[in-house]
Structures are given as structure tokens and as C-alpha cells.
Amino acid sequence: MPSAALIKEFEAIVGKDNVFTSEADRQSYSYDSAVLEAVVPALVVRPTSTEQLGKVVRLCNENGNPITVRGAGTNLSGGTIPDPREGIVILTNSLNRIIEINEEDLYAVVEPGVVTAKFAAEVAKRGLFYPPDPGSQAVSTLGGNVAENAGGLRGLKYGVTKDYVMGIEFFDVNGGLVKTGSRTVKCVTGYNLAGLMVASEGTLGVFSNIVLKLVPPPQASKAMMAVFDDVNKASEAVAGIIAAHVVPCTLEFMDQATIRYVDDFTKAGLPRDAQAILLIEVDGHAGQVAEDAEKVEKVLNKVGATEIKVAKDAAEKFKLWEARRNALPALARAKPTTVLEDATVPRSKIPAMVKAINDIAAKYNISIGTFGHAGDGNLHPTILCDRRDKHEFERVEHAVDEIFDVALSLHGTLSGEHGIGMAKSKWMEKETSKATIEFSRNMKRAIDPKYILNPGKIIGA
Amino acid sequence: MADLTKLAKLLQELDDQMVGCMKCGMCQAVCPVFAETMKEADVTRGKIALLENLAKEMIHDAAGVQEKLNKCLLCGSCGANCPSGVKVMDIFLRARVIVNTYMGLSPVKKAILRGMLTKPALFNALLDLGSKFQGIFTSKVDDLLGSSCSKVLSPVIGDRHFVGLAKQSLHSKIKALDTPAGKSGKRVAFFPGCLGDKMFVSVAEACLKVFEHHGVGVYMPEGQACCGIPAISSGDRVAYDKLVKINLDLFSKGGFDYLVTPCATCTATIKEIWPKLMDEYPATMRDQIRALHDKVMDVNQFVVDVLGVKPEAPAKGAVKVTFHDSCHMKKSLGVTSQPRALIGMNPKYELVEMAECDRCCGSGGSFNLYHYDLSKQIGERKRDNILATGAQIVSTGCPACMLQMTDMLSQHGAKVAVKHSIELYADSLR
Numbered sequence: 001m002p003s004a005a006l007i008k009e010f011e012a013i014v015g016k017d018n019v020f021t022s023e024a025d026r027q028s029y030s031y032d033s034a035v036l037e038a039v040v041p042a043l044v045v046r047p048t049s050t051e052q053l054g055k056v057v058r059l060c061n062e063n064g065n066p067i068t069v070r071g072a073g074t075n076l077s078g079g080t081i082p083d084p085r086e087g088i089v090i091l092t093n094s095l096n097r098i099i100e101i102n103e104e105d106l107y108a109v110v111e112p113g114v115v116t117a118k119f120a121a122e123v124a125k126r127g128l129f130y131p132p133d134p135g136s137q138a139v140s141t142l143g144g145n146v147a148e149n150a151g152g153l154r155g156l157k158y159g160v161t162k163d164y165v166m167g168i169e170f171f172d173v174n175g176g177l178v179k180t181g182s183r184t185v186k187c188v189t190g191y192n193l194a195g196l197m198v199a200s201e202g203t204l205g206v207f208s209n210i211v212l213k214l215v216p217p218p219q220a221s222k223a224m225m226a227v228f229d230d231v232n233k234a235s236e237a238v239a240g241i242i243a244a245h246v247v248p249c250t251l252e253f254m255d256q257a258t259i260r261y262v263d264d265f266t267k268a269g270l271p272r273d274a275q276a277i278l279l280i281e282v283d284g285h286a287g288q289v290a291e292d293a294e295k296v297e298k299v300l301n302k303v304g305a306t307e308i309k310v311a312k313d314a315a316e317k318f319k320l321w322e323a324r325r326n327a328l329p330a331l332a333r334a335k336p337t338t339v340l341e342d343a344t345v346p347r348s349k350i351p352a353m354v355k356a357i358n359d360i361a362a363k364y365n366i367s368i369g370t371f372g373h374a375g376d377g378n379l380h381p382t383i384l385c386d387r388r389d390k391h392e393f394e395r396v397e398h399a400v401d402e403i404f405d406v407a408l409s410l411h412g413t414l415s416g417e418h419g420i421g422m423a424k425s426k427w428m429e430k431e432t433s434k435a436t437i438e439f440s441r442n443m444k445r446a447i448d449p450k451y452i453l454n455p456g457k458i459i460g461a
Numbered sequence: 462m463a464d465l466t467k468l469a470k471l472l473q474e475l476d477d478q479m480v481g482c483m484k485c486g487m488c489q490a491v492c493p494v495f496a497e498t499m500k501e502a503d504v505t506r507g508k509i510a511l512l513e514n515l516a517k518e519m520i521h522d523a524a525g526v527q528e529k530l531n532k533c534l535l536c537g538s539c540g541a542n543c544p545s546g547v548k549v550m551d552i553f554l555r556a557r558v559i560v561n562t563y564m565g566l567s568p569v570k571k572a573i574l575r576g577m578l579t580k581p582a583l584f585n586a587l588l589d590l591g592s593k594f595q596g597i598f599t600s601k602v603d604d605l606l607g608s609s610c611s612k613v614l615s616p617v618i619g620d621r622h623f624v625g626l627a628k629q630s631l632h633s634k635i636k637a638l639d640t641p642a643g644k645s646g647k648r649v650a651f652f653p654g655c656l657g658d659k660m661f662v663s664v665a666e667a668c669l670k671v672f673e674h675h676g677v678g679v680y681m682p683e684g685q686a687c688c689g690i691p692a693i694s695s696g697d698r699v700a701y702d703k704l705v706k707i708n709l710d711l712f713s714k715g716g717f718d719y720l721v722t723p724c725a726t727c728t729a730t731i732k733e734i735w736p737k738l739m740d741e742y743p744a745t746m747r748d749q750i751r752a753l754h755d756k757v758m759d760v761n762q763f764v765v766d767v768l769g770v771k772p773e774a775p776a777k778g779a780v781k782v783t784f785h786d787s788c789h790m791k792k793s794l795g796v797t798s799q800p801r802a803l804i805g806m807n808p809k810y811e812l813v814e815m816a817e818c819d820r821c822c823g824s825g826g827s828f829n830l831y832h833y834d835l836s837k838q839i840g841e842r843k844r845d846n847i848l849a850t851g852a853q854i855v856s857t858g859c860p861a862c863m864l865q866m867t868d869m870l871s872q873h874g875a876k877v878a879v880k881h882s883i884e885l886y887a888d889s890l891r
């Protein structure tokens with residue numbers, strides 16, 4: 001526990017109600033969504049203004065307390081698990097103001113604690129569109145999305161969070177306000193620090209304000225589902241669609257195991273013998289949508305999809321998507337513990353990746369359902385297990401290691417959208433190089449000499 | 462430490478259910494308490510983490526966990542929205558019994574739950590007496606809402622605008638009923654519930670009027686006890702068991718097709734909670750509970766699904782009515798279209814939906830007593846949604862929600878009446 005005097009100093013900044021010292025409160029900020037050991041913070045502080053935020057950061061640095069900034073705590077790689085050495089959790093959920101939505105210049109300025117879905121809804125009310133839609137968007141915060149470079153289902157056509165960050169104001173360890181980027185489409189003023197801050201997982205600075213790009217929404221969309229008796233054919237379909245110069249807004253994949261788990265759960269009568277299902281949605285101008293949908297259908301027929309369903313209206317579209325919506329709920333219900341990975345490969349390597357995952361599951365005698373974003377090659381091999389079973393969980397850990405090995409051997413990457421955090425930091429050097437880690441550590445040491453900004457994440461201790 | 466070990470052992474029986482929580486945090490999106498406090502220990506994921514830590518003896522402050530555990534509306538929104546299907550209500554009710562039994566009930570709770578609630582005759586007599594004297598201490602604030610406030614009682618009840626005890630309770634008007642099935646061929650056991658018997662007598666009377674209109678026989682035995690929800694949500698297993706036993710003795714007789722209540726909470730308790738907590742009962746009681754599980758039904762559902770009442774087209778009358786889906790009605794029982802159908806039967810009314818119609822009103826039974834400020838903040842959001850529709854009446858299927866909405870609307874001076882959907886339907890009958 002920090003000294004009573006230090007607690008008083010925090011209270012003086014944010015008020016007594018926003019410094020949590022009780023055991024119960026502190027323990028409830030000791031974990032996130034990653035399957036990792038919890039670490040109880042020494043203190044939890046909740047600033048209610050960005051001015052307070054800067055002062056809190058400075059005070060932590062002065063006293064050498066490691067900082068872990070936390071939004072909704074939905075991180076899947078342990079990025080929001082605090083440091084065991086008198087670590088302090090800083091909550092952003094009271095910094096939840098949308099400062100501006102500019103309809104003329106198509107940008108918005110937000111505080112870091114704004115919930116993604118609420119923001120997207122506010123933007124939609126004004127007839128505009130904020131595309132990044134991570135799976136946790138109903139609760140996740142924009143600050144967390146930027147710090148993790150969150151993705152989602154629309155990545156292929158619309159990109160991910162980094163493609164929407166125009167500027168960031170953040171506090172350095174001394175509480176100094178650093179300004180980078182701007183409200184303009186073009187900006188080459190200084191280093192692209194905003195770019196550096198994206199996916200920095202709280203290790204380089206603490207966000208105060210974020211400027212996000214907005215776009216006009218598509219006017220129409222069309223969804224379809226295709227069933228395949230061979231994963232290779234599904235992959236050919238993905239390649240064929242891209243080759244036909246159609247970029248679907250979503251192109252989702254489910255493997256046989258996932259199809260069966262979803263069917264067990266929903267009793268929706270899914271094709272249990274199918275090896276893969278693709279869910280495809282094209283959007284844009286009505287004329288273009290019709291044309292694109294036709295092209296996609298042609299490709300699906302050509303590669304030999306065994307069944308193609310095209311949604312005629314919104315109700316049918318909703319029904320088509322039901323299987324995908326239920327993928328995670330169905331998998332999560334099957335066993336107590338759900339280890340959700342996000343190893344990503346070039347999209348042409350999906351069949352090789354799916355085959356390798358199935359081989360690994362058989363080798364270690366564990367259950368894995370794989371679904372994900374086929375257009376991005378971003379798969380979610382989801383391991384279903386019971387973390388209380390020590391022997392099984394050991395096998396799970398080996399399996400995860402092998403999944404990463406395979407992904408890297410296929411020129412893929414450790415993480416498509418969940419971040420490195422603590423869970424994958426030991427793999428960093430394998431994907432990059434020794435010099436990459438050294439470069440990153442040198443940079444961090446210069447920016448954060450006391451190593452207080454979310455230490456232990458990405459590049460290790 | 463020895464003490465904590467014992468408590469931990471007891472909590473370990475919940476482990477199989479708690480382990481299913483994958484800590485995804487999606488409960489934050491729907492928890493009404495979290496929406497106000499934005500503290501992780503107030504949302505389900507946090508509470509489960511704390512219970513797990515208590516079971517593993519990783520936390521020492523059991524009283525701290527108890528406080529968090531009790532700061533929950535038991536509205537079930539999280540369970541209904543949980544991607545991994547964690548049985549949140551099971552966990553929380555059992556945990557409350559374990560933790561609250563272990564830590565001890567407050568003397569006041571003990572006196573009310575065990576001293577009064579489990580003795581229906583005494584409870585009735587005390588409240589009948591109370592209804593005669595309540596006018597002395599309270600003043601009427603809103604005739605439309607029938608609400609009162611009290612300066613004298615404010616240290617106890619705060620600034621609440623409450624619905625007083627009825628001048629005459631249902632049981633003092635009608636002691637008991639035992640009528641044969643009429644033209645419908647159906648006979649129901651009628652369980653008005655405490656609020657239907659003692660406060661919203663008009664709701665209970667509306668039910669009886671509807672039964673009579675449709676030729677439904679009624680078995681309403683004397684000496685009905687509370688369904689047990691206040692006891693079990695306070696973790697008082699002793700009082701709860703007594704209440705269940707009293708009611709089982711009454712309703713294992715009577716020869717009826719359905720057990721009908723106008724209270725979504727009572728219905729959900731009998732249907733969902735009684736079977737969940739019956740493992741330690743003798744076989745005969747378990748059989749009785751299973752039988753009642755199949756027979757118990759919300760009155761809206763009974764009238765629409767069993768009696769077949771349904772409007773050809775919803776009414777488009779001059780008076781706007783908006784409907785609040787009570788948590789127990791929608792999230793536990795899955796009843797949503799039936800009360801709306803009944804409102805649509807009355808040509809005087811037109812149904813207009815409010816935003817977030819299924820968001821909890823913040824009542825949560827005794828939550829309202831122990832966390833009134835929070836309950837009020839949650840209730841004000843409901844109130845604002847009601848007012849935004851411009852409706853003159855807000856209707857619901859749960860008397861506890863009626864109390865809460867009355868308080869919120871009355872304090873705001875809003876001229877919106879609060880009515881049970883069965884009242885609106887009964888009103889359309891000659």
C-alpha cells in the first residue's frame with residue numbers, strides 16, 4: 001500500500017471518492033479478459049478531468065509507482081493487468097466526454113474513456129460513420145482501442161483503429177502535454193507521434209484527447225452466406241472475390257468445429273458436415289452493391305460452394321448473421337475456460353493455418369474452434385478448456401506456442417488485433433529481431449526513465 | 462483466518478458455475494448499477510472475481526465483499542446478456558445465502574423477515590392496523606399517483622413518495638375464494654402477492670374481474686405467505702424456507718390448472734428460484750415445487766396465451782400508454798408481447814414505446830431501502846424515458862416497479878399515472 005501521505009496527495013487531485021483503497025475495490029482491478037494470473041494494484045485512481053489525469057501521471061512518476069491505464073478492462077493479452085510493484089491503476093471511465101463531432105470536416109474529438117459503441121451511435125445520429133467495430137465495442141473505450149490498435153469485422157475494407165486516428169494529445173511521464181497530429185487530412189508537423197502511440201499499450205504515454213476521422217456511411221449493403229466442403233475452396237473464394245476487384249466490408253469465416261458448436265447451441269440447423277462457412281457482406285452505393293454481389297455469387301459458384309444463401313432484406317440479413325454472432329457465445333459455453341487467440345496470416349495461407357490448428361488440437365488432445373476475419377487472414381483459434389485442469393492447461397500452453405510458430409512460419413504475425421501485452425511478449429523477438437527489441441527498449445528508456453508506464457508489456461521488463 | 466477458511470469452503474460449491482465467467486466484461490454494457498457508479502466491483506464480472514477470491518482465501522475483507530454482493534438489483538440483465546451463459550442469478554442468490562448467513566443478518570432484517578414475514582396472520586394484522594393510522598403521519602402529494610410523503614417518518618424513509626397501504630387489504634375484503642371453472646373450463650389458484658394484497662388492491666381486484674368475465678374458477682386460500690424473494694435476496698434461508706413451506710401447504714391442494722399472479726417477481730420466484738433451491742427439501746416438497754413450476758403463470762400471459770385474448774389490431778385511442786418491461790417479466794419469464802396485447806384491447810388507449818423499455822427501474826426490492834440514492838439515479842433515467850413519450854399512463858406487470866415509478870414520477874410532479882396492464886384490460890370489460 002502507498003503511504004497515507006501519498007494517498008492524501010492523490011485525493012487532493014481527484015477527490016476522496018475517486019481514490020479506491022479498499023481490498024475489494026483493488027482486487028476488482030487486478031485482471032482483464034486475458035487468461036492470466038491476476039495482480040492486485042496498490043491503489044486505483046479515477047481522474048474526472050484530463051487536467052487531473054496529467055497531475056496523477058506526474059505524481060506517480062515522482063514516486064516511482066508503475067501506472068496501468070484501464071478503460072473497460074476487456075484486453076485479451078493482459079495489457080491492463082497492473083504491475084506487482086506498488087502498481088497504480090488509472091481509470092479513464094470518468095473521462096468520457098465527446099468533445100466535438102465536426103460534420104463539416106469529418107472528425108471527432110473524444111476523451112479516452114468514451115465507450116466505442118456509444119461514440120459510433122452518436123456519430124451515426126449525425127449521419128456519419130465510425131467503422132472500427134471490435135468485438136467488445138459495447139463496453140470497450142476509444143482510448144483502449146487506440147492503445148491496442150483494435151480491429152474488428154470491417155478491417156478488410158475500412159481498416160482498423162489506426163486508420164482513423166488523426167491526432168492525439170497525451171501526457172508524458174512528467175505530466176507534460178504532448179500534442180501530435182491535427183484536425184486536418186494532411187499533417188507533417190513533426191514526428192508522427194500519434195502513429196507511435198497507436199498500439200503502444202500504455203507504455204509510452206497517457207492519452208488525454210484523441211482526434212478521430214469519420215466517413216460518410218454506405219448507402220446500401222447486401223449479405224450472403226456460402227457453405228464449403230473444403231477449406232481450400234473457401235480460401236479460393238476469398239482470393240477470387242479480391243481478384244474480381246470486390247472488397248467486401250466483412251468476410252467472415254467459421255470452421256467445422258465452430259459450425260458444430262454453434263449448431264449445438266442455437267439448433268439453427270447449420271450444415272454440420274460443411275468444412276467452412278463464409279459470411280460475406282458488400283456495401284456502398286446501391287448500384288455498386290448489386291453489381292458486387294453478383295460478382296461475388298459468380299465467384300462462389302465457380303469455386304464450388306455447396307450452398308449459397310443471399311439475404312433479400314434486413315430481416316434475412318439479421319438471420320444470416322446469427323451464426324456468426326453466436327460463434328463466441330457457443331464456443332464460450334462449451335467449456336469453462338475460453339482462450340481466444342488472434343494469430344494472423346496472409347489471407348492465402350488460411351487453409352494451411354486451419355489445417356495446422358486442427359493438427360495441433362489433435363496432437364494435444366484439446367478442443368479448438370476457429371472463426372475469424374477471412375479477408376484479413378485474422379483467425380481466432382479459440383481453445384476450449386478448463387483452467388482448473390492443470391495437465392490440460394499445460395497442453396493448451398504448448399498448443400498456443402505451436403500456433404504462433406506456425407503463424408510465423410507462414411509469414412504471419414502474433415497478433416492481428418488483441419495486442420502483445422504480457423501474454424505474447426516472449427514471442428516478440430521471434431517475429432521481429434533482437435535489434436527491434438533493443439530499439440524499442442532504448443526508446444522507452446529515454447521517454448520513461450523510471451519505467452513506470454505499464455511496464456512488462458510488449459517488450460518485457 | 463480459520464473463519465475465512467470455513468467461508469471459503471462454503472463458497473467453493475459455486476466454483477463450477479463461476480469458472481464459466483471468462484471475464485469478457487460485457488456485463489458492463491447492461492448493468493444499471495454500473496452505469497451509475499462505473500466501478501468494477503459493482504458489476505457482475507467484478508463481483509464474481511471477488512467471490513472467487515473469497516473462495517480461494519485470497520481476500521481477507523469478507524465484509525467488503527458482502528457489501529459489494531448486496532449492491533445488486535438482481536435484475537438479471539447481465540445474465541440475459543452474458544456471452545458464456547453464466548447463471549448469474551444462481552450464483553448471486555446462493556452466494557448471498559452463504560455470505561450473509563456467515564456474516565450474520567442485521568437485527569432489523571431478522572426481525573422483519575423472520576419475526577413478521579413468516580407469520581402471515583401477524584403480518585396481515587400489523588399492516589391492517591398500520592393502514593388505519595398511516596394517514597396521521599403522512600400527507601398525500603399526488604392524487605393521480607396515490608402517493609404520499611412523510612416529514613415525521615423521513616429519518617426512516619427519506620424523501621420517498623410512497624404508495625401507502627390500501628385502506629382495506631384484499632384479504633380483509635375477500636377472505637378466501639373457491640369457485641368452480643365457468644365457461645372457460647379453467648380454474649386458477651390466485652396468488653395476489655404481498656403488494657397486490659396490501660398496496661395495489663386494485664390490481665388484484667382487476668385480476669378477479671378478468672377471471673369472472675372469462676368464466677375462470679378461482680381458488681384463493683386464506684393465509685398466503687410472501688413468495689420468499691425478500692428473504693432469499695437478503696440471504697435469509699431460514700425465513701425463505703418457512704415461507705415456501707407455508708405456500709406449498711396451501712397450493713398443493715385446491716385442484717387448479719394454473720397458479721396465476723399479477724406480480725412478475727412472485728411468478729419468477731416460484732417458477733425459477735423455488736426449483737433452484739430445493740435440493741435439501743424432502744421428496745414430497747420437491748414434487749410440489751416441480752408441479753407449481755409447471756403451473757405458475759403471469760396473469761398477462763394467462764389471459765393472452767391460455768384464454769386467447771388478443772386484439773385484431775392494437776387500439777388507437779386518445780390516451781397514450783407506455784409500457785415498462787419489468788426485469789423479472791422479460792429477463793426471467795420472457796413475457797413481453799402479452800401485456801402489450803392487453804393494453805391494445807382497450808379502445809381508450811394507444812401504446813407508445815419508450816426508449817430502453819426493458820431497462821431496470823432501479824427498484825430491486827430491498828436494494829431500494831439500502832441504496833436509495835443509487836436506486837433513485839437509476840429510476841430517474843426510467844422516469845425521463847417515460848416522460849419523453851408524452852404518455853399519460855405508464856403500465857407494467859410488476860407491482861414493485863409500480864412503487865418505484867410512482868416514487869420517481871411523483872417526486873418530479875409528473876402527471877403520469879402508473880397502472881398494471883391487467884388493470885387497463887379489466888377497465889375495458891363491462
